Amino acid sequence: MSFSDLDPDLVAAAIRGEREAVTALTQAYLPRVFGLALRLTRNREQAEEVTQETFVRALRNLTQLKNPARLTSWLLTITANTVRELARKQRREAPLDYEPPAIEPEVDGSLERRQKALDLAVAQLEPHDRELFLLHTVEGVRLKALASEHGVSLPAMKSRVHRIRSRIRVSVLDELEAVGAGA
Secondary structure, X not given: OOHHHOOHHHHXXXXXXXXXXXXXXXXXXXXXXXXXXXXXXXXXXXXXXXXXXXXXHHHHOHHHOOOHHHHHHHHHHHHHHHHHHHHHHHOOOOOOEOOOOOOOOOOOOHHHHHHHHHHHHHHOOOHHHHHHHHHHHHOOOOHHXXXXXXXXXXXXHHHHHHHHHHHHHHHHHHHHHHOOOOO
């Protein structure tokens, strides 16, 4: 079962504490929560810790979820908040500790070079900017929800995400020029 075909009754059953529903929700969201945690922490052990803590917090507070249709963004927000708390606790930057997803090889390898340049550009962002980029661009969290979560206006959030994307674009183009791959 994936998060896109979750039955609202399943969410309601999980809120009531039905073990099978809780298990189904956890299994459906585990890959997405872990993926975001891994991209934000850039460290497998920390991502596993964040994932576990995210589900503990989410299940403990599931009754506070007012709109079951917002379960995805609610869980991803908990994940991002947990990563921020972990970073504050550790006060250090962890090295990149994951392999980008495998890419089908091309004859000239240009797609792989572009993907590596993008991964490097995202990894070099400040943690807060990387979080915003990944939540919106990769995970699809709406700008309105991000603006609300961060206590800024929607136009301010749009502007911030636009600046982040522009920095990534410039970084990717610079990296591709440096390796002679062109865009």
